[in-house]
Amino acid sequence: MDQEKIKQGVRLILEGVGEDLNREGLVETPDRVARMYEELLAGLTMDGSEHLQKTFSVENNEMVLEKDITFYSLCEHHLLPFYGKVHIAYVPDGKVAGLSKLARTVEIFARRLQLQEQMTGQIADALMDYLKPKGVMVMVEAEHMCMTMRGIKKPGSKTVTVVKRGIFQEEKERSELFFQMLR
Numbered sequence: 726m727d728q729e730k731i732k733q734g735v736r737l738i739l740e741g742v743g744e745d746l747n748r749e750g751l752v753e754t755p756d757r758v759a760r761m762y763e764e765l766l767a768g769l770t771m772d773g774s775e776h777l778q779k780t781f782s783v784e785n786n787e788m789v790l791e792k793d794i795t796f797y798s799l800c801e802h803h804l805l806p807f808y809g810k811v812h813i814a815y816v817p818d819g820k821v822a823g824l825s826k827l828a829r830t831v832e833i834f835a836r837r838l839q840l841q842e843q844m845t846g847q848i849a850d851a852l853m854d855y856l857k858p859k860g861v862m863v864m865v866e867a868e869h870m871c872m873t874m875r876g877i878k879k880p881g882s883k884t885v886t887v888v889k890r891g892i893f894q895e896e897k898e899r900s901e902l903f904f905q906m907l908r
């Protein structure tokens with residue numbers, strides 16, 4: 726990431742809104758914001774396979790659900806946060822991932838400029854590609870600040886996206902079980 730360019734950009738925004746760049750509270754702001762983007766967009770340089778290489782063998786291929794994984798992302802249209810919960814279910818095919826690795830995979834795709842629909846699909850596809858389970862289902866529930874603090878201003882509105890892969894597309898009962906387990 727080009728920190729110098731981000732700093733220049735922040736200086737231009739501050740000037741553009743009519744601020745005094747030399748005001749005490751703003752002197753370090755371009756630097757802070759550049760460091761912040763490094764953290765908020767850390768997923769850009771990471772690969773979805775990163776945390777899904779190490780697995781554990783299982784004989785029982787029953788569904789695993791990891792729910793309420795909190796995430797914070799940035800919408801690519803306004804650069805404002807959208808945040809909420811990700812729920813991931815998968816049906817293993819002889820191997821499972823460490824539980825924390827599901828949340829780590831969420832982080833990789835959340836820490837980018839995103840569309841919620843795209844993030845949901847990317848998480849599901851990474852699990853299918855690298856963990857090779859029989860199926861994956863991912864649900865994301867989020868509040869978009871571009872919908873709440875600006876524009877249409879509808880605080881509390883939630884966007885829910887769902888992506889199914891493999892056995893979840895073929896067997897309706899699997900998705901029903903997923904929804905039941907979320908209650």
Ligand SMILES: Nc1nc2c(ncn2[C@@H]2O[C@H](COP(=O)(O)OP(=O)(O)OP(=O)(O)O)[C@@H](O)[C@H]2O)c(=O)[nH]1
Binds near residue numbers: 801840842871
């Ligand atoms: N599908 C989708 N849309 C999103 C997401 N995040 C933000 N948006 C929408 O992106 C759209 C951008 O619309 P534009 O008309 O180009 O921008 P705008 O004039 O700022 O739109 P308003 O928000 O309606 O004021 C808006 O409708 C946002 O609600 C997302 O994750 N998925």
Ligand SMILES: [Zn+2]
Binds near residue numbers: 800805871
């Ligand atoms: Zn937006």
